[in-house]
Amino acid sequence: MPSQIESRTHDPVAATASASAQALLSMRGITKSYGDHVVLNHIDLDVASREKVAVIGPSGSGKTTILRAAIGLVKPDEGTIRIDGEYLWQRVAIARSLALRPKIMLFDEVTSALDPELVGEVLRVVRQLASEGEMSMLIVTHEISFAADIADRVLMFDAGKIVEQGPPSQVLKNPTNPRTRQFLRAVLER
Secondary structure (H helix, E strand, O other): OOOOOHHHOOOHHHHHHHHHOOEEEEEEEEEEEEOOEEEEEEEEEEEEOOOEEEEEOOOOOOHHHHHHHHOOOOOOOEEEEEEOOEEOOOHHHHHHHHHHOOOEEEEEOOOOOOOHHHHHHHHHHHHHHHHHOOOEEEEEOOOHHHHHHHOOEEEEEEOOEEEEEEOHHHHOOOOOOHHHHHHHHHHHOO
């Protein structure tokens, strides 16, 4: 399913406003700091129903923190988070609905602590869930080929900001941002 944002990657403000009306997960102005270190810097992010979004970027760029904020484990200093139109603080109702019929799954480096023989099996399970097409996914990964294969849209985080986003074919094969190019070179050459 094509992303509402990927068709308008050259006008992210208009794309974000359009997509937020249809978003299953909607984050506006999300900021999180630890002391003087800004981890998330006014992030606006929407994940549409059934959309699969891969989040890439170097360690410490805010990828895990955005997931933790999305599920209520980290309280943003600023901003709002809605899941299926409900503000995040309605945790009981959200937890109940997600436990019964998850509409969105959040994955944080699902293969990072696995034995190499198990990585393929876990990736197959996530691919199967994605191919069923019934749920949205927000996936933090360093597995670039996996991101290219599974995602409708790829976000590149750096220094707490989304520095580039678009379809995998654009972001992963022909990135426009110099930091994205540098990160991909480093990851793909290891």
